[in-house]
Amino acid sequence: MVEAEVSKKERGGKSRWGWTAIGAVLVVLVAISVTSKYSKNPNSCHCAQDSRKFTGVVEDCCCDYETVDSVNAAVLHPLLQELVTTPFFRYFKVKLWCDCPFWPDDGMCKLRDCSVCECPEYEFPELFKKPSLYGLLSDDLKCQEGKPEATVDRTLDTKAFRGWIEVDNPWTHDDETDNSEMTYVNLLLNPERYTGYSGPSARRIWDAVYSENCPQYISGEICQEKKVLYKLISGLHSSISIHIASDYLLDEAKNLWGKNHDLMYDRVLRYPDHVGNLYFTFLFVLRAVTKAKDYMEQAEYDTGNHDEDLKTQSLVHQLLYNPKLQAACPLPFDEAKLWQGQSGPELKQQIQKQFRNISALMDCIGCEKCRLWGKLQVLGLGTALKILFSVDGRSQSNQTLQLQRNEVIALINLLNRLSESVKFVQELPSIEKKMEVLLSEPLAQEISSWRRVWEAVGLSWLKKLQL
Structure with missing residues (x-):
């Protein structure tokens, strides 16, 4: 009877040992799977790639x-x-108001010169003053989708402009000749x-x-x-x-x-x-x-x-x-x-x-x-x-x-x-290094969580062995 009970306890201990071992193996396999998932993702780690991707002659050009x-x-x-x-x-010199020839009912920008504050008349050179350009003030942000940072600053310094020839470019759509729809924009302010x-x-x-x-x-x-x-x-x-x-x-x-x-x-x-x-x-x-x-x-x-x-x-x-x-x-x-x-x-x-x-x-x-x-x-x-x-x-x-x-x-x-x-x-190498760190964070966090599971299982395993 005693031998039977001892044998039963031994079988129970072996059974617990077996299930614990199987659990540990499963934990390891899952951790390996997680690691493999990230390591096979080409975007997850750039350290294995050449930090200088772009070498040799630029395709269809004559320089490298x-x-x-x-x-x-x-x-x-x-x-x-x-x-x-x-x-x-x-x-x-640019025509900024919308006149979309492809989807005129877009609703995005129907108003002429919307959300543009024209320059005061005295800031324009005499040669380029256009009476029809003034008085078209508007604070409407609808055509900028409500984004004030999307509007153009039209402040101009007082400068004289000498006109060049007025010949349209056969490759572009705009009529480049001076007319009431054109205005000058300071690119440094925009x-x-x-x-x-x-x-x-x-x-x-x-x-x-x-x-x-x-x-x-x-x-x-x-x-x-x-x-x-x-x-x-x-x-x-x-x-x-x-x-x-x-x-x-x-x-x-x-x-x-x-x-x-x-x-x-x-x-x-x-x-x-x-x-x-x-x-x-x-x-x-x-x-x-x-x-x-x-x-x-x-x-x-x-x-x-x-x-x-x-x-x-x-x-x-x-x-x-x-x-x-x-x-x-x-x-x-x-x-x-x-x-x-x-x-x-x-x-x-x-x-x-x-x-x-x-x-x-x-x-x-x-x-x-x-x-x-x-x-x-x-x-x-x-x-x-x-x-x-x-x-x-x-x-x-x-x-x-x-x-x-x-x-x-x-x-x-x-x-x-x-x-x-x-x-x-x-700056690509430094950016890639930063991205490598950012992309490796989820992997590090997941491995850390599995490490805690492993430690918990291992501690439990040791305690049971001591019983």
């Missing part, structure tokens, strides 16, 4: 990433940053940054840009010219996203602005093709600027401020004829290989029409500041296309390049925007 980064940091970025602050390049414009309205703009006019290409299934158009728009999109993230409203209550690295990484930096397209667009626009150097060197940068105008001419010359840039990347992009063959002219007309549609879509943006920078940068891109593809000195010697003042302003400001974005990309 390392050279672009080096020349941009040493030459282009500091020059452009100074150039865009000069009186000539800081003012942009930086490109977060405005609160998001959601379905913003997505519809980009959806229309890509799906209707610039569909994403699949390797081998699209001609080079259409591929160029897609990459230009994708690169511009990446640059805009980077600038929104780099000057972001972090705390609305405290009016605290700063860099949103999470957003920058999530929107652009985690996608190598987005970054590659940014570099492509930068080199494309840089090629346009250098190709137009004879025209831009001789242009009159006259604003009535002699000292500033001389400074502007000097900076333009430094940009166009910098020996470091010419030595490092003499031909950023080779446009001569495009539009070849019998279908070349027809294809150019098709893509030109698509880009004009993209230009027209900028009038559908339900945020005034976004519309301002969208129009400026699309005009800058259209100017680059005009320079590279509308005038060819070899085959069309009867055509000479003619640029409007506004086109030159848009072109240089776009190049500066892209230069800033490329500079931000150079």
